[in-house]
Amino acid sequence: MSDVTVTLPDGSELSVPEESSVEDVAYEIGPGLGSDTVAGVVDGDLVDKAEEVADGDRLVIVTEGSDEYLQVLRHSAAHVFAQALQRRHPEAELTIGPPTDEGFYYDVAGVDLDESDLDEIEAEMAEIIEADYDIERVERSWETAFDIYADNEYKQEILETEAADEETVSFYVQDDWQDLCRGPHVDSTGDIGAVKLLNVSSSYWRGDEENDTLTRVHGTAFESEDDLDEFIERREEAKERDHRKIGTEMDLFSVPDHSPGCVHFHPDGMAIRRELEEYIREKNDELGYDEVWTPELNKAELWKPTGHYDTFTESGEMFNWEQDDTEYGLKPMNCANHAHVYDSDTHSYRDLPIRLSEFGTCYRNEQSGELSGLFRVRGFTQDDGHAFIHPEQIKEEIRGTLGVVRDIYGDFGFDISYKLETRGDDAVGSEEIWANATDALKAALESEGLEYDIEAGEAAFYGPKIGIDAHDAIGREWTVGTVQLDFNIPRRLDLTYVGEDNEEHHPVMVHRALLGTFERFMGIMIEHFKGNFPTWLAPEQVRILPISEDQLGYAHRIKNELDGFRVEVDDRDWTIGRKIRAGHDDRVPYMLVVGGDEAEAGTVSVRDRFEDEADDVDPERFRDHLATEVESRTLDPDFVD
RNA sequence: GCCGGAGUAGCUCAGCUGGCAGAGCGAUUCCUUCGUAAGGAAUAGGCCGGGGGUUCAAAUCCCCCCUCCGGCUCCA
Secondary structure (H helix, E strand, C coil), X not given: CCEEEEECCCCCEEEEECCCEHHHHHHHHCHHHHHHCCEEEECCEXXXXXCECXXXXXXXXXXXXXXXXXXXXXXXXXXXXXXXXHHHCCCCEECCCCECCCCEEEEEECCCCCHHHHHHHHHHHHHHHHHCCEEEEEEEEHHHHHHHCXXXXXXXXXXXXXXXXXXXXXXXXXXXXXXXXXXXXXXXXXXXXXXXXXXXEEEEHXXXXXXXXXXEEEEEEECCHHHHHHHHHHHHHHHHHCHHHHHHHCCCEECCCCCCCECEECHHHHHHHHHHHHHHHHHHHHHCCEECCCCCEEEHHHHCCCCHHHHHHHCCCCCEEEECCEEEEECCCCHHHHHHHHCCCCCEHHHCCEEEEEEEEEECCCCHHHCECCCECCEEEEEEEEEEECHHHHHHHHHHHHHHHHHHHHHCCCEEEEEEECCCCCCCCCHHHHHHHHHHHHHHHHHCCCCEEEECCCCECCECEEEEEEECCCCCEXXXXXXXXXXXXXXXXXXXXXXXXXXXXXXXXXEEEEEEEHHHHHHHHHHHHCCCCCCCCCCCCEEEEEXXXXXXXXXXXXXXXXXXXXXXXXXXXXXXXXXXXXXXXXXXXXXXXXXXXXXXXXXXXXXXXXXXXXXXXXXXXXXXXXXXXXXXXXCCCCCCC
């Protein structure tokens, strides 16, 4: 009998008899590992421990301590849900129920569920877990499986597609219930420590809107109740940070019913946006951009040669209409306008790079169901910019931009990661052009020593893209800035510069946005800071709290001394305790308490949002500190340390 | 756009088995002049998302539309 050889995570190789299972290999390594084995990862795929290994497989044994264990456990929790559901609603048809990053879901058909049904299903799940049924993998013939699902077209479709070539398929059986499933699963239902059903929503069969609508129940599972509690706390935390809630509380913006997807910035929200704009102007200056402004309203023909018109009208995303026998539209991107600014004059290779920036307001008709607060809108303003360069300048241009991007996200306290998005189905231009552009972006990333993930097929239609993901205070990732390289639009618009050879050449366009859009970035910041903006961004930087009416005059004198900062005097007829409470609720970084003592001594009492206090402070010293703190864009108020 | 849920005072929400539209916070006024996370009282504030219908009577029941929320699909 011949052997097969598998490679273990430490790089060592192990020869085992043919037809050995993952579990057999584990026993071969050691009896302890063997008995602890839950599943395996073969060449990156999670498989059942009964799966046979093949020659050359890279194998990882999954035990309770493995990262993959939670995934296995959640998959089993999905089964427990499905069993519980069918105990209560025997008519329910099962489709698929995979684990996800956050837990699991199961898509079901033939049953009406709403959130109020979840409690009883959860109780049924608890009983199944309590009963600690063994979970057994059973191989059945394809035909038997097909008969079992005589009344379930979805499972039949799975058998006819994914398992079409299989003689036998695996079922997982617990108690009197079974499900067609590849696994792997935990050994028994009792291994699932804690489960919770989260919500009921809907989905399409196989994610296609042409298909049947299914009911999707989301849930999660953990090894212990403590882990579940922690998860629920994190969810509560995310809810507390919701920018829509905080935006309303702080009166930063609104998206009224008459303007779906179009944000109204209120004075305090606009104060933040102005700071952001000034900040980005500084960065654009640093990068050598010249600011322009171009119109939102143009004839549709503007976007035809660039390819925007086709791309955006096909997806229904472009706002356009007939007016006086002419088709007009609102710009979905700024590139075409900037290209025309470039093209309004002739350029020598000596002039390049020519860099144009704009806080450009664009409109896209996002599907109504997609709209969400500041994150998904129809009208948005990009901190956009286009650099027109010649090919030798690509690497330096991209590197310079990435360097500034890194500075920017550091200033906000975000960690960032990079992804390289490559040619998609809607791409214009030749494969060769794309390959060159993609290689150039790779080279720039690599020369900066930056790690990146490749997202195949995700690029914009005109060129490959470096996407910048910001990681916020509670570990979520958001795509913010982008740097894209474009050889296509300059050709399509016949943009030129005169080279050293006195011939005309097409420039290369770098499209880039540093924050992405002000709307989305503001939303991300609100959630990241939980509304507690750094002093330089805070709409109200300092609030002066007079102890009694007698100090109102003094309070206003202090306010005048802080001219140039955003300062308010709380002149309400309230006790000092209540004013402090309100100051904290309103997330003001600094409160200056002024009573009789301070007025007499010419000082202030400083209290920051961390409840740190300093008495007998010289107002001038506070002002100087405030100026430094704002100037250096310090993240947390640090006058009192 | 699709599926499900929701829309009542500036905000958070109760009322919805049809019968005078409510509470807390906030706002205004008065009392209090107060020392580091909510002092007291009074008053104002509503097209019950919009339109149509059923009914003696609709916030409440029915239909259509709008908007939001959770998902799907899509994306900066």
